[in-house]
Amino acid sequence: METGFAELGRFAEPGLLILVSLAGGEKHGYAMMQDIEQTCGARIGPGTLYAVLARLEGRGWIESLPASERRKPYRLTAAGALVLREQLSGMTQLAATGLQRLAATP
Amino acid sequence: MTNNQHQIPNSDEQPGRTIPWLWLFPQAWRTRYEAEFRALLEDCSPTARERFDILFSALDARVRPQAWAIEERDRQLVLQTSTAGGPAIPAPGTKLTVGGSGGVRQQPEEPGERRFTRRTFLRNAILGGVGVLAAGGAVAGANYGWPNTTGAFGKQIIVPLELVPDPGAAPFKHNDGKFWLINNEDGLLALYWKCPHLGCTVPWEDAANEFHCPCHQSVYDRNGVRLSGPAPRPMDLMAVHLDDAGNLIVDSGAISERDAYRREQAFQVG
Numbered sequence: 091m092e093t094g095f096a097e098l099g100r101f102a103e104p105g106l107l108i109l110v111s112l113a114g115g116e117k118h119g120y121a122m123m124q125d126i127e128q129t130c131g132a133r134i135g136p137g138t139l140y141a142v143l144a145r146l147e148g149r150g151w152i153e154s155l156p157a158s159e160r161r162k163p164y165r166l167t168a169a170g171a172l173v174l175r176e177q178l179s180g181m182t183q184l185a186a187t188g189l190q191r192l193a194a195t196p
Numbered sequence: 197m198t199n200n201q202h203q204i205p206n207s208d209e210q211p212g213r214t215i216p217w218l219w220l221f222p223q224a225w226r227t228r229y230e231a232e233f234r235a236l237l238e239d240c241s242p243t244a245r246e247r248f249d250i251l252f253s254a255l256d257a258r259v260r261p262q263a264w265a266i267e268e269r270d271r272q273l274v275l276q277t278s279t280a281g282g283p284a285i286p287a288p289g290t291k292l293t294v295g296g297s298g299g300v301r302q303q304p305e306e307p308g309e310r311r312f313t314r315r316t317f318l319r320n321a322i323l324g325g326v327g328v329l330a331a332g333g334a335v336a337g338a339n340y341g342w343p344n345t346t347g348a349f350g351k352q353i354i355v356p357l358e359l360v361p362d363p364g365a366a367p368f369k370h371n372d373g374k375f376w377l378i379n380n381e382d383g384l385l386a387l388y389w390k391c392p393h394l395g396c397t398v399p400w401e402d403a404a405n406e407f408h409c410p411c412h413q414s415v416y417d418r419n420g421v422r423l424s425g426p427a428p429r430p431m432d433l434m435a436v437h438l439d440d441a442g443n444l445i446v447d448s449g450a451i452s453e454r455d456a457y458r459r460e461q462a463f464q465v466g
Binding site for chain 1: 225228229231232233234235236237239240242243245246249250251252253254256257263
């Protein structure tokens, strides 16, 4: 299935991290940054974060919720969950293949 | 002393308050994201590198609006949430709900409209180009204007006030800046140590209270004015000033020739 995820270009990797982060529940921007830093050890700068959020939102993969104070939470949409699942299972396949080949060559 | 300059706040100390490059984002982006983006910056205190990341995102949002523009079906949601959230900048963004992707092409262009026409492409390309140039210029300018404490020749050099000689005393030799700093009755002079005759380094002769060039015996008084010898003019001057923080700055990149000594050439420390 072609999801158009690759069209994100250099924003594909942070995009994936953000989708994974939102898969764990709705979060606002700073919470995503912290979550991603803790779970993946990667820090996404605020500029990149919002460039990616705007793209993901534009594709309908995430949606914003009414703001609490000024911090606006986002959540994964059904379409976003589908894309993420597709992307992750592709990575699982890749990982499995790679590990198999590594195991085969001494 | 110019103490009035001290009121200017040091914006680097409060990363959350001053938002770098925010004005560079397109209006439609700001309408939608500015309030929450500000909130995020207050929380996360971006590093210098991340500030540049913000700059690039701003240029990206301008140059490739089609990459993030929100589809028609989402615009209703945008309107609802942005009125509920109350963006800091009230919006000409009500326009976000009109002018769908299939809209009438001949419609006059509205400020908040996202359709990607040749005109908007040109405008974005130009603005993006100007932005890149401005950013480059800002970096170069900051580099140039920043007083270089290591004091390489050609840069602005901070001279600690305790190194400034007393009036009438022997001059202070600044090796990196290639100048003599001398304190005379009219004030300070930063004399470029290169002899205007053929370029030898001119040493100070303490016993004579003069500068004596060893190459061709040009002799200069405490103001750098030629007393004898083949030199065609007095020793050259470097610009001296106090910066906003009260540091004494000798600009070893600002060297000027002169034909005689005048009182205005001397700098009064205060």
